[in-house]
Amino acid sequence: MNGIDDLLLLTYRFPPTGGVGSRRWAKFSKYLSRLDWRIHVVAANFCLDDKVNWARDVAGNDNVLVHRVSTRVPGFFFKPARSLLQRLGRRIALGVMRRHKEAIDIAEFALSDYVTEAKKLISARGINKVVASGPPGSLFYAGALLKIDCPNIELTLDYRDAWVHDRDFHFPERIGLDKKRRIIACEAFALRAADRVVVVTEDMRTMLLQTYRIDPDKVRVIHNGFDREDYPAAIIAPDLPHSPEVLRIFYGGVLGTNPDGRLRALVELAKCCEGLASEGVCIEFLLCSDLQPDFFATYESSILREATRCSPMVDHASLVHEILAADVCLSINDMKDPHAFGTKIFDYMALGRPMFHVSNGGRLSELLEQCGEVTATYDPLSLSAALLDLWRRHRSGALRKQSVSYECFNLKSLAARYDALLRERLN
Known part of the structure; x- marks a missing residue:
């Protein structure tokens, strides 16, 4: 490789800001910098550093240069809203701001700053490779506007989640028809302008191709994954004792309080166990999970009332210990999101833990079933049969002997694929 190539990344969150939105490109920036890329990151300037973040992946790296732009949103919007009054006040204020500025999502308030900063870097560094990562989806639109002013750049849209198909859109209120029309128009415009589109699942690729007229060869899948460097030997304890008399199931991640969401699967599982x-x-x-410690206190299910709970802000070493102490690790996809690959699934893969996945279809279910993992739908009969299968495997010792390699989800390998894609000659 001759010299260092420059890559411009447009993203909303980047360490020390945490959240899953910053993880993907913190990891890719680390590994791409080892593949002779210098990454110029244009990201929002938040007023807080999150307790859990991936700053260690990029801190002190001379080939990851971060350029901050103002969010153009008051800082209190990004602080935890601990009371109903705070959440209500935030919702009303954000709604007023949205209507006043006609923003399609929270990043559009800073859209002009993103484009201006990006143009400066392109001019100063001669950059021609640009990645816009979303959501927020307006950054895709920013990338398209940039492409108009700088037609020589190669623009890649990196979808961590769907945009038009996303139920949240980064605003808590219901999405109005006019706003939906504008979002669809902006996404279509960005997809036409893009030279490449990267999505994180095959299901997401299928959704995009069914919604828009896009050259299928332009849309590639590069998954999220696990980082081996997150699991040094020092935090992985020797094999912990497991009792054949009790099957311990670990669940890590968001459950939410919606009774028809992931919580429904957990409640049904408890009923099946009884x-x-x-x-x-x-x-x-x-x-x-994200639930309060006393959330299940009034539930009839003794299994849920007695379930051991740990903080969602637990440090990674402690999380690894809890995962290794369990006999099987549970993954749940919301009924409306069967295409999702939850972030905890990659911890399970990296640590070689047996998995139990609940989802009404989706490519992840297919993949795990093909690998011999136990899967089920939300149907109580399916859940009960899966639990019985797990119990029999546990009692026989087959569960502990299970060994599956998921190295195709190793971020080092995935970054190498991204490197190859960015260096491909365009037709």
Whole structure:
């Protein structure tokens, strides 16, 4: 490789800002910098550093240069809203701002600053490779505007989540028809302008191709994944003792309070466990989620009331210990998001843990089933059959002997694929 190539990245969150939105490109920036790329990151300037973030992946790296732009949003919008009054005040104020500035998402308030900063860097550094990562989806639109002013750049849109198909759109209120029309128009415009489109799942690729007229060869899949450097030997304890008399199931990630969301699967699982108790099946849950410690206090299910809970802000070494202490790790896709690959699934893969996945279809279910993992739908009969299968594997010792390699989700390998894609000659 001759010299260093420059890459311009437009993203909203970047360390020390945390959240899953900053993880993908913190990791890719680290590994691409080792593949002779200098990454210029244009990201929002937040007033807070998140407790859990990926700053260690990019801090002190001379080939990851961060350029901050103002969010153009008051700082209190990004601080935790701990009371109903705070959440209501934030919702009203953000709604007023949105209507006043006609913003399609929170990043559009800073759209002109993103484009201006990007043009300065392109001019100063002679950059011709640009990646716009979203959501927020307006950064795709920013990339398209940049392409108009700088037609020689090669623009890649990097979809961490769907835009038009996303139910949130970064605003808590219901999405109006006029806003939806504008979002669809902006996304279509960005997709026409882009030279490449990268998505994180095959299901997302299918959704895009079904919604817009895009050359299928232009849309590639590069998954999220796990980083081996997050699991040094020092935090992985020797094999912990496991009792054949009890099946311990770990769940890590968001559950939410929506009774028709992921929580529904957990409640149904608890009911199934109670039904199987008469057959000698003994199952315990360990939950690391967003729910308050006393959330299940009034539930009829003793399994949920007695479930061991740990903080969602637990440090990574402690999280690894909890995962290794469990017999099987649970992954749940919301019924409306069967295409999703939750971030905790990659921890399970990296640590070689047996997995139990609940989803109404989706490519992840297919993949895990092909690898011999246990899967189920939200249907109680399916859940009960899966739990019984897990119990039998646990009692026989087959669960602990299970060994599956998921190295195709190693971020080092995925970054090498991104490197190859960015260096491909365009037709």
